[in-house]
Amino acid sequence: MAEESDRLTQRQREIFNYIREKIENRGYGPTVREIGHNFGIKSPNGVMCHLKALEKKGLISREGFSARAIQVIQPKKNKKGLPFLGSVAAGSPIQAIAQEENLDIENLFHGENHFVLQVRGFSMIEDHIQDGDFIVVKKQENAINGERVVAMIDNEVTLKRFFHDRGQIRLEPCNTSMNPIIVQPGSDAKILGILAGVVRKC
């Protein structure tokens, strides 16, 4: 069936806009009588007629015998994120620069238990994390060997590589000019989370 939304009567268009406006701004749609009252239609049946027309023309959908159960059928597609065009290679040709898909950066780090820190210093420079970079951290209290963790030791927060061997926990900076930290068994050390991502603004 072809697009019929432009074949609306003036009245139908008005009513449709009213319904959409209510849902948008108030959070819930109008009742049949509410629509009638707004447009000076005294009988609920007068409105029913319009609603049926709107439903037939595909602009709304309703659930029978149910108050305010009007859904507005959205024709607009959700364009969240930035257009993702493909790969940039180290000299080799790029396939199709117009493959046009969207990459939702926000969604890349979805979920409740993430937070962001800004890195100061160069202790992770060999892991290609620079001074000023933002790191996205996933909250969790355990880590496996080699993972990069954000740990709190005696009220200091650091980003390091985590190693656990021979009953000893070692936190290594990714910078050969710095020394690893050996966590003493009695010290107040805690893993806050593991590295989930890096965001750099140039």
Place this chain on the structure above:
Amino acid sequence: MAEESDRLTQRQREIFNYIREKIENRGYGPTVREIGHNFGIKSPNGVMCHLKALEKKGLISREGFSARAIQVIQPKKNKKGLPFLGSVAAGSPIQAIAQEENLDIENLFHGENHFVLQVRGFSMIEDHIQDGDFIVVKKQENAINGERVVAMIDNEVTLKRFFHDRGQIRLEPCNTSMNPIIVQPGSDAKILGILAGVVRKC
């Protein structure tokens, strides 16, 4: 009145989320009995109790004797993005880990004229851009010396440092083991944009 939205019980939070989800995804809210059915509450009054609690705590507002007339009160602060907790230093203490502000990653690269590419290869490794990183590129056709640009040369797209001196354009990889590209005057070269950011998912 103090902020009470965190003083919700588990159950109240669940119900609140359910209501919000319905409004968000279906376009109209649930009825009292619908909520009850979803949570295994057999009496509408069981739900009423929760709704009254939610209303008293300021998360929703309702209109009496009116079907599905639940409004979700939007907390004023825009909760977009991820919580930004501060800096993680190279060993030095962090100030206050609970300064709780939100960093909207999406908004970091705001504006229409941005797009995303994924980096393949190691030509920018000395700039701490790794294989697999996403780069955010701001569309523009000119660059100044030293800026990192995405350029298209004979249908190949590359990420390089841009230099223009003695009437000659030079594109240098940030990898000393690779050679710079000298753009020949007659060649089909074009700058697509300049580097605006880097996003890495670990």
Place this chain on the structure above:
DNA sequence: ATGTACATTGAACTAAAGTTCAGGTGGAGC
């Protein structure tokens, strides 16, 4: 033990809102 907050049931009641039927305009087109 006693009070309070929370979560819930069950029954009864009331109001709101959807639906249907039987009409009644007024204009456009044949």
Place this chain on the structure above:
DNA sequence: GCTCCACCTGAACTTTAGTTCAATGTACAT
């Protein structure tokens, strides 16, 4: 003139859904 259609009224009916009251159980703190 006749018919179709969009638009509407009015009344009656049904269903849904909101509201209230009385009461129960549990957990927790005083």
